[in-house]
Amino acid sequence: MTPFFQHLGMPFEAAWLLATICGILLIAVPVMVGVAMIIYADRKIWAAMALRRGPNVVGPWGLLQSFADGLKVFLQETIVPSAANKALFLIAPIITFTVALMAWAVIPFNSGAILANINVGLLYVLAISSLGVYGTIIAGWSSNSKYPFFSAMRASAQMISYEVSIGFILICVVLWAGTFNLNGIVMAQKDHVWIINGFVANPLLFPMWVMFLISGMAETGRAPFDLTEAESELVAGYQTEYSSMSFALYWLGEYANVLLMCALNATLFFGGYLPPLDWAPLYWIPGWIWLLGKILFFFFIFSWVKATVPRYRYDQLMRLGWKVFLPVSLGFVVVISGYLMATGHFEHTL
């Protein structure tokens, strides 16, 4: 977008600044509206699976329910517990929310439509998602209350455990794509198996995708791994003491993280903005529509799992992370790099 503003007669730096701000708004505003709509979709899917109707009062088919909820929490009073550490208590939801939006900077929405086309895109995503745990820990500690603190301990142990296996899964993808740049990873999936775009069609990477999907659920704290806010044990977990907008920020940040995880699934394994098949007429549909469709598909899987699978026990969660996913993903790193070495995949890269 920078050349466009330069074309209007601006100096490079002003054009760059304006282009970046426009890019941020172009990503953040649709993501926020998307989060509002996805909360509605989540409730509708969940209701349909429980043979209920779900939200159906505000607006046509209840479409405006999320906005009504948003208005409601906006008008509520922000309550800060008197024993809480006030500054940290108020900063924590802001951290969660900001971090949830930051990682979107490197997601390619179309060929060339990417805010920050950096070499280390995937590492950036990992770095940002490792920051997400701070919002939870700080909330749990600063609330100065028992249940939030338990929840914060659980959340951080859970997130750190699953980040390890996610790291190994991403290494497999990077080995095959030969780059950390997310645009490069998408392009590497073109015609990956015959005419199918996407690493998921590859028999060696398909198990990695299954593990990535499950780890993603654990990483975002979605059911069946929602032990951080298990209402039967911990009231509302680390959000117990929060009210009004600070609570809403957690709510929005959580769903923005889920959407991001869906976008990562789409980008890393399902060819991102590429159509599913490498067939010319499919390219007439713009890339961002394909990406959006894939994100919605994965979000449906997330909702489906939430509606059907009972919650894990905490020791089972830890066992799955450390004793199943970690060794299996480590084994796959060895197998995949061995396969790529044997077939001469790295010849052209160095």
Place this chain on the structure above:
Amino acid sequence: MIQLIAFYLFAGLVVLSGCVTILSRNPVHSVLWLILAFFNAAGLMVLLGAEFIAMLLVIVYVGAVAVLFLFVVMMLDIDFATLRAGFIRNFPLGMLIALVLLGELVLGIGAERAGAIHLGTPDGNNAAVAGASNITAIGALLYSRYLFLFEAAGIILLVAMVGAIVLTHRQRGDTRGQNIPRQIARRPEDATVNRSPAVGEGVVL
């Protein structure tokens, strides 16, 4: 211009948050300021064009090390009065360390002024990977020229990890572990019975 603003922003925040890390009364606040310092240091790395190092700094230090710090500090019940009691006694030692660090900084800057250091092979041929991306360059150097040092570092870390596990692991006889295959193999029929007793007879368990 943008680079200059970014540099002074990051550098100023690193210095500021470093100072507050030391001066802050609450240890949890100290750790959080330390995280801010790490983060801004990563920003400085990006300005230098070392984006790989920057991301590693965030992933390793902010994402893992600082979380453990925060864990430990939150769990500890620290009495500040006893901590401050040793301040005067330890002051000379602290000053000594500060002087050593200052001397090293001066030495480093002086050496840098004297001319660039040519690492790598004795003939100074270390520009083999110029033009490649950060990760490619680091990978090519680590796995070719510095392979031995890299593997040695890996072995040292492995030994340290095994050592830490051996030191902290203790066998306790009084715990009952989970037998996961048995739990998975368990069917409803193993645990429940469905009977329909006649009225007034009851069930013998």
